[in-house]
Amino acid sequence: MTEPLTGPQKSAVGIESATIQPIPADQRSGTNRDMFTIWFGTNVMVLAIVTGALSTTVFGQPAWSAALAIIIGNLVGAVFMALHSAQGPRLGVPQMVQTKGQFGSRGSVLIVLIVVLMYLGFFTSILIFGGASLASVIPPLGHSGGILIIAVISLAAAIWGYALIHTYARIMTYLSGAVLLLAFVWIFAVHSVPAEFFHTSGASLAGFMGTVSASAVWQLAYAPYVSDYSRYLPVKTGAKPAFWMSYWGTTLGSILPMFLGASVGLLLPNLDPVVALTKATAGISGLVVVVFSVGVAATNAMNLYCGTLCTITVVQTFAPRFAARGRERALIAAGLVLIAISVALTVGDDFTQTYNNFLTLLLGSLVPWTAVNLVDYYLIRHGDYTVEDFFRRDGGRYGLVNWPAVLCYLIGVVVQIPFMVLGTAYTGPIARLLGNTDLSFLVGLIVVSPLYYATVTVLARRKSRAISRNHRQSIHPERTEPR
Template sequence: MTTVSDPEVEVREGTYGDKVIAVEPGGAEFIPLNERHGRPLQLFWTWTSPNMEFATVFVGFIGVVFFGLSFWATFLAILIGTTLGSITQGILSTSGPTYGVPQMVLSRRGFGFWGNIMPAGINALVAGIGWFAVNSVSGALALNALTHMPEVLCLLIVVVVQLAVAFFGYNLIHVFERYAFPVLVIIFVIASAVTLGKAHPGAVHHTIPGAFLIELGATFGYAVGWNPYASDYTRYFKPDTNKRAIAFWAFLGLLLSCVLLETVGAAAGTIEKVATNANPTAGWTGIFPTWLGDLTLIAIVIGGIAANAINIYS
């Protein structure tokens, strides 16, 4: 043991700290105060990058193509639903520094030890299996379309990378999301501009009963689906970290990424070539120049990995 200026505070040598290529030593237990590090700003890219993927685009796409909403009605549902889900993400994120444990462990305070088994189990099935499969397959198909390697090999590559990032843990995940952030934002913003330029927001559709509420629920559910992980990515912060900053950056990262790409999905749904294609991914990237289509496929692969690294870890 070595000590700092306060003789009552002991710091272990070789602590996790800001190490990146190092396996996280802890698990779901309380994070010791001498291991605390990080700043609220990193939550912005940590919650932006995982939503920069095709699944987010599809949430907006279904509002127009499957539910028959207009572009503007879909946009309103996206804005309301995502805002509500992002607010709770910000609030829950503030618990990490105080309690130092993951969100699903923290939820025992509300449900009790045994009562927490059901929500934790449902979360494991939905995120650990369901979303893992969706994001892995989406990334693999994009990689296959880009490289023409066998689909099974593409799936293997995507899964191995996801597992590797999650295996090393908290610090590598934050760093991966940080460096994926500019790549994903630049590519998807360009793709968004092209899509919005080709869209027909005034198009009239045959709306199914309750379409607005269904889309509102879908967008809220997509955003709030990250809530069970909220404190997982703030539990290493020091207890005195600014709670407002934590809530703001977690809220903003989730809100902007989901609203942008879901709105783009709604716009893509107004383009006949996309809406009538049996493969929405191929239909969407098919309206781009070849160079942008290839870049978008790369972004879909990276975005899928960014999302699943968080799913696997949490």
């Protein structure tokens, strides 16, 4: 087995052997620019285009409203994503390992399992849309063939690990960026755009907020694993450079392909977004679809890589002596791929609405976690954690279960339910009163952030008073005796 790769500047030919272990400060390398390329290069892909298309197809927004909502959702959601990224250089561990510092060793298991399901959900969605893209330009492949090709490429990159994923993303930054620009020029300059494309009627608060939510969850979905990549950066990189490079990489890499998705949704509203993209770029559709489909393999490799690390984290929680390396990571990754392929090959034809509902549920489960994590890291502990205790069976100073964090998380999930809109499947009573407008993620942030901070602060004060009282009693025991 090879030595752990320690940064994106290392050769991508060796298989990474490190998994969830802390990356020592003297074994880190790379620059903050690597955070830009990995998040830009992996966002320019088919699934981002499909997410953007939701704004004009599922949510029925005109061009101006769709564009504004996409920008707002991404800019706001990426703040939380980048704040998590800034944690990596300091702690040097995957995000879900660090979550033990807020929820306790076993209290974090619920969160980690939800995140594993998230990775599988995104992995499966990318297989479905990416497979359809490949099949649209290479018909002999068929949908199943496209799914299998993307799955194999994703698995290979995930097994090789961090360095290859970074190299892959760096190449795709330039390649996907150029093809994305070409696609815009081709659609608007080569093909005639109907006058109704720029109509201004039809905007609604419900559709606008639905687009904002879908865009925000796109960014929030990176929060559970963004520091898995920044953990390899040298400590001297600092939090601010990691924050800003991650922020602009992910926002620019997401907003532009989402604009493309919104555009093809307006041009061909009655078609599947993938088919609409192929028709809208007729003449260069083969190049566009193949490049964007190859790009999804990079993103799927990240989903698989981090899903594997989360699975290892769960196992290590109950078996601290389990020291997974490259071989174990490869076996777990292969198992997750088999599950995703099985689901991808059995879903129905109309997966777009199902995908939108998945994003809504995902947002509801991630928002309370990110609120607890960021408040704890930045406002309570100020980044001061004992990393060694994350790997102890008893959780060390963080214990087995930190009930205030767990309860605040559960409250955060529950309070969002009345504000949720899940397509035709469910509309919360308050969302219905607001004209089917989904404000659930805003409610989750507003409730959980101050609730967790106040709870921890009050408990800390009570503990401090109890310690002071016991100290006084130990010095002057006669004061405690009855007269």
